[in-house]
Amino acid sequence: MTNALVENYFRVDKLPHIWCPGCGHGILMRSIAKAIENLGLDKDKVCIVSGIGCSSRAPGYMDFNTLHTTHGRALAFATGVKMARPELEVIVITGDGDASAIGGNHLIHAARRNINITTIVFNNNIYGMTGGQYSPATPTGDLGTTAPYGNIDRPFDIPKLAAAAGATYVGRATAYHANLLTKLVENGIQNKGFSLIEGLSVCPTYYGRKNKKGTVVDIMKWQKETAVDTKVAAKLSPEQLEGKFLIGELKNEAEPEYTEEYQKIIDRFVKER
């Protein structure tokens, strides 16, 4: 079974992927490829960068210029790529631990600079690759192999973090809301500045099993029933929003873009020459 999206945008000979049965990452990865297809981007001019972890294996399957870096550092490598060659469309795929624990500093500074990079965080609420340790996105009270008595940490709201740090386009979708994710990624790529889109994934093997979240279908049903689109949320009371989380566009503002600002400095000297 093949389809045009897979044929055109994936390295078919590298599939099947390494993710567990039921993992949400494949859906999120597909949504990104779909967004690139919808925008008609030149594959030679797209660079996808990742760090380390389950999410970070995605670029290997995708037929672009792909860079699988060190843990947490995807955005720092991506910043070098984008600065040196701004005509490249630079997309970062990262996980919750990769982006907000070991890579947290790079995340807030890439957002602060408003450099034109689109970051998609595959949030599975856990360190999956290493076998289920709690991450900065594990809800308080939940279990991980390193939180055997319940997680006492408070989790990050990663889109809020990025928005507060200066990202100009921020959104959230889930593995269930794959079409929404595609749309948000499209918008993020088109945004001239730093964009962050969180894709809530499904980890049935570690997070789901440890925390008795049921089957993959149960988890996706939970995503469907608990997520509230920002447009709908605007009409709801705080009581009605209790226990829900927001999806959709969370921030969309225009600010000067970093590589363009640097180019202005270069242009000053070109005029002098």
Add this chain to the structure above:
Amino acid sequence: MKKNNIKLMQGNEACVEGALAAGMRFYGGYPITPSTEIAEGSAQKLPKVGGKFIQMEDEIAGMAATIGAALTGVKAMTATSGPGFSLKQENIGYAAIAEIPCVIVNVQRHGPSTGLPTSPSQGDVMQAKWGTHGDHPVIAISPSSVKEAFDLTVRCFNLAEKYRTPVILLLDEIVGHMREGIAIPDPSELEIIDRKKPSKDDKNYLAYKVEEGEIVPAMAGFGDGHRYHVTGLVHDESGFPTNSNEIADVLCTRIMKKVEDHVDDIVAYEEFHMEDAEVVVLSYGGTARSAKSAVKKAREKGLKVGMFRPITIWPFPEKQVKEFAKNVKGIIVAELNYGQLVLEVERVVKGSADIFHIGKVDGEIITPNEILSKIEEVI
């Protein structure tokens, strides 16, 4: 060379000039004493030649951005000092396995940890070789003068491009902050090496395949039309990860061999009064200046003393040291640390000459008189 071409500058400034002359068009770094002038000079000069400078959020990011930029086809550099050099190590290893050409300048200062931030040291010699985990090739070069800071920065870029590997310029605070008059050579006088790229229409390009007669794989720039994969995982010729032990062996051996097999091309050294020397002072970087002065004084006293100065620290000039060691009574290794390169000398010499060490960890330089006293004691 016209006399008015001569400029008074610091080693750190000469390093920036050398980098620009070599074709540096990207600098990603983080300020740290005593290397900051390299960031400042790069920030000032790069946009004037259409290059890019970025001050990253930390040392790790500086190294990462440098590698990312190098992947798009530009020549990229970062500079740091001890604590920052420690932080950069993981990504230096990444550049080694992914074979990304780039230059890392480490202006050595006293340590460990924050140590004496403004005082010189040569305490990162072993870290330059073993700092990142796993076996990997290392090229590290140590200048002794401001002129050499220029020349050897050019050489670092050339070696990085030729061997597709990170190259370390092991400066020290002495040379980094010392001012000397130097004549910046005309660009036409310089040999500049650029990485080999695959032809644009090569449809069968394998990012990590070494073509017949080549030392390293041709390197396409991201965005040039060859879509390929780069990873820090063990990878095959296509660049994609594999768990094959056989391929791991091929890759890890190949990256070691590309340097090991070309030691004669890479190694540089200076010999001073070595012809009849009975005792040799082996020293490098800023300390070699004191060593040379001590040897001159010893010669004035009629003592048969020479100096051997490794310019390339790694790979170590093993063959040369082994050779002269056969004909001398003693070797005095003078270095600004507790005893690092002396271990390499001992390994190489294997007892064929007596080895003495002069080291210091108090943040002061080793003076010519201290070396002279040792010479007189040993000879």
